[in-house]
Amino acid sequence: xxxxxxxxxxxxxxxxxxxxxxxxxxxxxxxxxxxxxxxxxxxxxxxxxxxxxxxxxxxxxxxxxxxxxxxxxxxxxxxxxxxxxxxxxxxxxxxxxxxxxxxxxxxxxxxxxxxxxxxxxxxxxxxxxxxxxxxxxxxxxxxxxxxxxxxxxxxxxxxxxxxxxxxxxxxxxxxxxxxxxxxxxxxxxxxxxxxxxxxxxxxxxxxxxxxxxxxxxxxxxxxxxxxxxxxxxxxxxxxxxxxxxxxxxxxxxxxxxxxxxxxxxxxxxxxxxxxxxxxxxxxxxxxxxxxxxxxxxxxxxxxxxxxxxxxxxxxxxxxxxxxxxxxxxxxxxxxxxxxxxxxxxxxxxxxxxxxxxxxxxxxxxxx
Amino acid sequence: xxxxxxxxxxxxxxxxxxxxxxxxxxxxxxxxxxxxxxxxxxxxxxxxxxxxxxxxxxxxxxxxxxxxxxxxxxxxxxxxxxxxxxxxxxxxxxxxxxxxxxxxxxxxxxxxxxxxxxxxxxxxxxxxxxxxxxxxxxxxxxxxxxxxxxxxxxxxxxxxxxxxxxxxxxxxxxxxxxxxxxxxxxxxxxxxxxxxxxxxxxxxxxxxxxxxxxxxxxxxxxxxxxxxxxxxxxxxxxxxxxxxxxxxxxxxxxxxxxxx
Numbered sequence: 001x002x003x004x005x006x007x008x009x010x011x012x013x014x015x016x017x018x019x020x021x022x023x024x025x026x027x028x029x030x031x032x033x034x035x036x037x038x039x040x041x042x043x044x045x046x047x048x049x050x051x052x053x054x055x056x057x058x059x060x061x062x063x064x065x066x067x068x069x070x071x072x073x074x075x076x077x078x079x080x081x082x083x084x085x086x087x088x089x090x091x092x093x094x095x096x097x098x099x100x101x102x103x104x105x106x107x108x109x110x111x112x113x114x115x116x117x118x119x120x121x122x123x124x125x126x127x128x129x130x131x132x133x134x135x136x137x138x139x140x141x142x143x144x145x146x147x148x149x150x151x152x153x154x155x156x157x158x159x160x161x162x163x164x165x166x167x168x169x170x171x172x173x174x175x176x177x178x179x180x181x182x183x184x185x186x187x188x189x190x191x192x193x194x195x196x197x198x199x200x201x202x203x204x205x206x207x208x209x210x211x212x213x214x215x216x217x218x219x220x221x222x223x224x225x226x227x228x229x230x231x232x233x234x235x236x237x238x239x240x241x242x243x244x245x246x247x248x249x250x251x252x253x254x255x256x257x258x259x260x261x262x263x264x265x266x267x268x269x270x271x272x273x274x275x276x277x278x279x280x281x282x283x284x285x286x287x288x289x290x291x292x293x294x295x296x297x298x299x300x301x302x303x304x305x306x307x308x309x310x311x312x313x314x315x316x317x318x319x320x321x322x323x324x325x326x327x328x329x330x331x332x333x334x335x336x337x338x339x340x341x342x343x344x345x346x347x348x349x350x351x352x353x354x355x356x357x358x359x360x361x362x363x364x365x366x367x
Numbered sequence: 368x369x370x371x372x373x374x375x376x377x378x379x380x381x382x383x384x385x386x387x388x389x390x391x392x393x394x395x396x397x398x399x400x401x402x403x404x405x406x407x408x409x410x411x412x413x414x415x416x417x418x419x420x421x422x423x424x425x426x427x428x429x430x431x432x433x434x435x436x437x438x439x440x441x442x443x444x445x446x447x448x449x450x451x452x453x454x455x456x457x458x459x460x461x462x463x464x465x466x467x468x469x470x471x472x473x474x475x476x477x478x479x480x481x482x483x484x485x486x487x488x489x490x491x492x493x494x495x496x497x498x499x500x501x502x503x504x505x506x507x508x509x510x511x512x513x514x515x516x517x518x519x520x521x522x523x524x525x526x527x528x529x530x531x532x533x534x535x536x537x538x539x540x541x542x543x544x545x546x547x548x549x550x551x552x553x554x555x556x557x558x559x560x561x562x563x564x565x566x567x568x569x570x571x572x573x574x575x576x577x578x579x580x581x582x583x584x585x586x587x588x589x590x591x592x593x594x595x596x597x598x599x600x601x602x603x604x605x606x607x608x609x610x611x612x613x614x615x616x617x618x619x620x621x622x623x624x625x626x627x
Contacts, residue, residue, distance in 0.1 A: 094533075094551075105536050154535075
């Protein structure tokens with residue numbers, strides 16, 4: 001294994017021509033994906049994630065900047081000369097070829113000996129659990145099986161990186177969840193760098209070592225699933241990944257690194273901030289719904305955040321009960337309350353409740 | 368299907384089949400007729416002698432050979448060129464694509480009389496000798512659009528990522544076309560080729576203008592109608608029809624076994 005990153009973007013920009021006008025798809029991209037990493041590009045449609053992936057495969061060329069594979073500049077190199085393989089959203093299996101012939105296609109192009117092709121195809125079909133289906137035609141297989149053929153067809157070439165373009169999009173929920181686990185296992189088994197494009201945050205959080213959250217042609221945040229979920233860097237990330245409650249306010253005082261934003265009598269939001277934050281500064285604070293405790297009576301001895309409000313919605317979800325609470329200063333808060341305790345102790349619509357959470361669970365956005 | 372609607376549909380279907388089959392049955396039947404005199408128009412008894420003597424009329428036989436030669440050449444040339452045009456039009460956007468589309472439909476919809484006479488003027492002006500070559504050029508010209516349109520329609524429905532997948536797996540443009548695209552569009556190419564063959568073998572108007580003294584099967588029949596058609600014409604017609612049916616059956620059986 002070399003020391004250079006598997007994939008690197010240096011100052012990449014990509015514009016498309018649309019009706020004679022140049023429209024940026026990727027505005028500015030500097031990114032290094034490590035060897036053997038399961039890396040996800042996550043974002044809404046039109047954010048530039050697919051364009052980014054297609055620049056790795058060579059189907060798109062950057063307008064500006066360079067793309068490196070294993071430290072080698074591949075900018076301008078044709079797709080058939082790049083040592084990466086892709087799993088297409090539509091699978092793009094060759095309909096006139098059998099499973100065996102589909103998977104062998106890449107090795108045949110490389111003029112690998114027949115015996116070795118058969119051996120490698122057999123071994124790969126075993127990894128994706130399709131042994132015995134060599135003679136089948138793609139149209140005789142289910143969506144999930146076709147997906148595995150596409151995966152095997154790419155992986156059998158031992159590419160430097162495997163690119164997956166929303167590969168689970170066409171599968172039903174149950175199969176999708178199964179394939180998530182499967183993909184992760186296969187990636188561990190073959191040890192190849194996976195670059196995974198998805199708009200499904202759940203998928204990205206489950207499988208990835210690192211995630212780049214993209215929006216409007218830029219990376220909004222780059223980090224591990226935990227970092228991105230627990231400490232969203234921007235309001236966009238906070239809103240796109242999971243559910244976030246966001247409080248706007250002005251810092252009243254800073255005590256031992258904790259900023260206090262007062263909200264009416266006895267109510268406050270407490271958040272850890274860097275030294276540069278001074279009283280009087282406007283600030284946005286985010287907190288995840290599952291970190292909040294919901295009380296039916298005013299709790300005593302709260303040193304962290306405390307807000308009050310009225311329950312406007314109660315939805316029972318089995319493992320948890322989800323509340324929507326209209327707070328006194330006008331924001332709607334979502335609270336996930338684990339159904340661990342007494343089922344009797346459920347707040348009802350219209351009831352006045354108190355929300356509290358510890359200082360370490362609130363994060364300032366963009367500070 | 369039951370009920371009045373079902374029976375009506377049934378009756379309608381059989382009526383339509385009869386409508387299509389009847390003229391052909393008459394042609395086949397009169398290949399077995401044993402007429403007295405020159406006119407093969409009333410049934411006078413069964414015989415197989417026309418099948419035995421099918422190639423007895425040298426002029427007719429050579430006209431049929433000319434027609435078959437032209438039709439095969441037309442199918443091959445128009446098939447190759449039309450496939451290339453259809454693929455280009457279905458796959459790429461390029462300057463002149465709109466104009467080319469228009470030209471193809473113009474070639475299909477313009478009256479044969481106009482095309483035939485202008486082709487004749489063209490050949491005469493260029494000093495090009497009229498004969499099998501000029502007929503073939505003319506036939507390629509009018510049948511190429513049909514092949515191109517059939518192939519273009521198929522190419523347009525192809526998943527673009529198939530080509531990307533081939534490139535991604537290391538195939539260059541040439542390999543991608545012959546290993547992936549061509550096998551997938553082959554049924555469309557074949558139906559284009561058969562269409563070109565069928566259009567060529569019974570073309571009369573354009574052939575009449577561009578043939579010079581060369582006689583094709585339809586031209587010979589046209590000439591013979593004034594003196595009475597020999598039953599060999601029915602036999603040859605039956606044979607051409609049988610070959611067509613054979614191709615259709617093969618295509619049908621193949622597509623069925625693929626689906627199963």
